[in-house]
Amino acid sequence: MSADERLQEWRALALRVEEEVARAVIGQAPVIRLINVALFARGHVLLEGDVGVGKTTLLRAFSRAIGGDFERVEGTVDLLPGDLVYHTYVDAAGKPRIEPGPLLRHRDRLVTFFFNEINRARPQVQSLLLRAMAERSVSAFNETFAFPHMTVFADRNRVEKEETFELASAARDRFMFELRMPTPEDYDIRRALVFDPQFHDVESLLDTVAADLLPWHQLNDVAAQIQRSVRASEALERYVIDLWDATRDPSRFGIALEGVDMGQLVLAGASPRAIMAMTRAARVVAWLSGRDYLTPEDIRSVMPSALVHRIFFTPVYELRRAELADQLIERILEQVATPR
Numbered sequence: 001m002s003a004d005e006r007l008q009e010w011r012a013l014a015l016r017v018e019e020e021v022a023r024a025v026i027g028q029a030p031v032i033r034l035i036n037v038a039l040f041a042r043g044h045v046l047l048e049g050d051v052g053v054g055k056t057t058l059l060r061a062f063s064r065a066i067g068g069d070f071e072r073v074e075g076t077v078d079l080l081p082g083d084l085v086y087h088t089y090v091d092a093a094g095k096p097r098i099e100p101g102p103l104l105r106h107r108d109r110l111v112t113f114f115f116n117e118i119n120r121a122r123p124q125v126q127s128l129l130l131r132a133m134a135e136r137s138v139s140a141f142n143e144t145f146a147f148p149h150m151t152v153f154a155d156r157n158r159v160e161k162e163e164t165f166e167l168a169s170a171a172r173d174r175f176m177f178e179l180r181m182p183t184p185e186d187y188d189i190r191r192a193l194v195f196d197p198q199f200h201d202v203e204s205l206l207d208t209v210a211a212d213l214l215p216w217h218q219l220n221d222v223a224a225q226i227q228r229s230v231r232a233s234e235a236l237e238r239y240v241i242d243l244w245d246a247t248r249d250p251s252r253f254g255i256a257l258e259g260v261d262m263g264q265l266v267l268a269g270a271s272p273r274a275i276m277a278m279t280r281a282a283r284v285v286a287w288l289s290g291r292d293y294l295t296p297e298d299i300r301s302v303m304p305s306a307l308v309h310r311i312f313f314t315p316v317y318e319l320r321r322a323e324l325a326d327q328l329i330e331r332i333l334e335q336v337a338t339p340r
Contacts, residue, residue, distance in 0.1 A: 007229060007287065010222050013214055014040060014288060017065045020209045024061040025054050026192060026199075027184030034179055034305055035062060037288070039151060041280040042223045043176025044133050046118075046167075046309065047155040053181050057202055059114050059153050067212035068111025068149060071102045075120035081128040085140045103138060103145075110147040111216050118154040119164045126171050129154075133174045149216055169268075169312055176277045177302075178309040223284075230283040232294045235339035239296055243303065244275045246332045247311050255331045257324065260317065265324070268312040278306035296338045304329045 001009075014036060021032050035058070038045050047055050056072070063070035073084065084103040091097050099105070103113070115121070115129060129152065132138050137146045154175070156167070172178070184190055193199050198208075232240075246253045248269030251262040270278075282298040289298075308325045317324060 003225060003229070007222070007225060011287060011290070016210075017062070017213055020065045020213065021058065021061040023208050024205045025058045027186060027189035028054070028058065028181060031058070031179055031181050033288075034177055034302070035153075037281050037284045037302065038176050039066070039219070040223050040226060040284045040287070041176060041277070042151070042220060043277055043281065044152040044174060045154075046172070046175040046178045047153060047181055048178065049155070049181030050183060053183055055155050055181055056114065056116070057205070058181070059112060060202075060206055061209050063112040064206055064209045064211050066111055066214050066216050068216040069106040069109045070112045070114070071106060071110060072114040072116060073102050075115060075117040075125075077120060077122065079121050079125050081124050084125065084128055084132075085138060100140075100145075103132060103147075104140060106147070107145060108147055108149065108217075110150045113147075113150055113152045115152065115154040117156070119156045119166055121165065123165055123168065126165070126167065130171055130174055149219055172309045173271060173273060175309065176281060177305040179305055226287045227280060227283055230286045230292055230294060232279075233339075236294050236296065236299075239336070239339050240275065240279060240299060242336050243299070243332060244270055246336050247307060247328075250328065250332065253332070253335045255328070255335050257327050257331065260324065264314055265317055265328075266311060267314045270307050270310050274307055274310040278302055281306055300333055303333065 018032050018036050022029065025032065035045060039062070049055055060070060073079075082101075084101050086098050086101045086104070088096060088098050103110075113132075118126065118129070121129075128138070132147075132150075133152050136148050136150055137144055139145070184193070198205055242253075246255065248266065250256075250266065256262055257265070278299070281302040282294055285298045285301055286292070286294050304326070308329055311325060311328065312318075313321060313324065
């Protein structure tokens with residue numbers, strides 16, 4: 001099988017994964033597409049959404065369709081780094097025992113790792129997770145445990161502020177996307193969620209999702225092949241660099257936000273890692289669309305999710321991040337000239 005044929009076969013599988021997940025989670029097509037993009041771009045995802053919108057159901061549906069092992073950890077203020085690595089107990093004979101914890105027990109079969117309410121966990125726990133995300137490995141018991149196929153999903157509690165620890169800039173930068181999972185607005189979807197009994201039984205609902213659709217152990221190779229197969233024109237490359245410059249110096253591109261001193265807004269623009277992640281994701285969007293070349297729309301479709309959490313504001317404006325970050329990305333996309 002040629003490389004092109006292999007990619008076509010995988011594209012069909014990727015689209016099938018989206019279809020299957022949409023059986024269990026309705027009204028979230030944009031989020032499903034971007035999670036699929038992150039999966040094939042080999043990036044981690046920070047999810048946001050109200051309690052009860054179906055974040056865990058969504059990730060479990062993806063895990064079932066993809067295959068491999070799924071693990072979930074609850075962020076709490078008393079969680080310690082060691083709790084991710086091992087757990088201790090006393091066996092029936094009264095002897096203490098130590099066994100691998102949630103991050104290690106699946107070894108290289110771990111494909112989906114969900115950290116619920118990550119900002120409830122202390123910075124030491126977040127730091128351990130950062131290493132696992134960056135290196136896809138952890139050292140413990142005089143051994144290095146590798147999980148090369150793992151994608152980390154975390155969600156953040158934005159309602160409660162007591163006993164929470166906001167993610168540091170370095171932590172946010174490790175996530176390819178920050179996705180908002182909204183409550184559906186469509187009447188028919190909301191009616192189905194409330195009155196259709198199939199959506200009330202999560203386990204039965206997940207059983208409707210076809211299982212093990214992907215040879216998940218080949219994901220890294222296929223992801224690399226996708227990146228090599230999608231090309232960018234010189235004009236498109238210039239466009240991406242202009243977008244990058246606009247995150248660092250918005251006023252240079254005539255970007256203004258009401259009531260904001262633009263010279264004092266940005267502390268640090270998007271990092272090289274952020275722009276590389278955005279471009280990787282855009283290539284996957286092109287591939288899913290059946291193209292072997294990038295378009296400006298591919299970049300624009302992923303830029304908000306890839307950069308909204310990676311532009312850092314000065315302290316005077318950081319408290320307004322939720323409001324200003326979206327506005328800034330929107331204005332950058334409006335002001336930076338799009339190649340034709």
